[in-house]
Amino acid sequence: MSSTTKVNDLQTSYPLIDADPTASRVLSYMRPSDYALWAAGTAAAPGAIYAMELADPTKLGRAGLRPTLRLATFLGFAGGFLLAYQTSSLRFWGWKENAIEVERDQKELSALAKAGKPVYGESDLPEYVQGVAHRNSMWSQLKFGALPWFNLVNHKHHGVDVSKYSSDE
Structure with missing residues (x-):
């Protein structure tokens, strides 16, 4: 039984970049539209509370x-962040348009491969622990409503053939 999740059979409309990206990659690949979504979520929560207060004063x-507005702002900030993070993750998975990310990924990871470095980083953790971290974080962005969970571990389980970064294109 393999310790990795098989994503080779997954059919998406756009190319798969990384099936289990680390949190740092997801954050660094966020687009301005993701930040706008985050800001909108931050503003929407206290805006809704204020609008309800105007409609039916307490x-x-x-x-x-x-x-109440401070708490709503914090919750909007957290919810907006999770929504922006999820949107960025969907592009890594190929579930949303990702041409910009594909080009950047190819450039960055090809440079690492040419330098002889591991494309997905190094880890001091044992192989078994890396597999556990992968299994716990795989598709976790779809479960943010239940438990926000992020991949913080470098491992080799990404559902992508890394030989594409070694080829000279």
């Missing part, structure tokens, strides 16, 4: 409403 006044 008679708390400005001082009483302040803690």
Whole structure:
């Protein structure tokens, strides 16, 4: 039984870049539209609370409403971040248009391969622990509603043939 998730049979509309990208890669590949989505989520939550207060006042006044708006802003910030992170991950998986990311990935990882470095980074963790980290984080961006979980471990389980980075194109 293999310790990796088989993604070779997965059919997507766009090319698969990485089936289990690390959090640092997902964040560094975010587009301006992802940041706009994050900002919109941050603003939407307190905006909704304020709009509901205008529609049906609670008679708390400005001082009483302040803690509620602060909490709503924090929750909007967290929710907006998770939504932006998920959107960036969907491009890695090939579920959304990803031409910019494909080009950047090819350039960055080809440079690492030519330098003789491992394309997905090095890890001091034992192989078994890397496999456990992979199995726990694979597709975790789809489960953010239940438990926000991020891949923080470099491992070799990414569902991509790394030989494509060694070829001279």
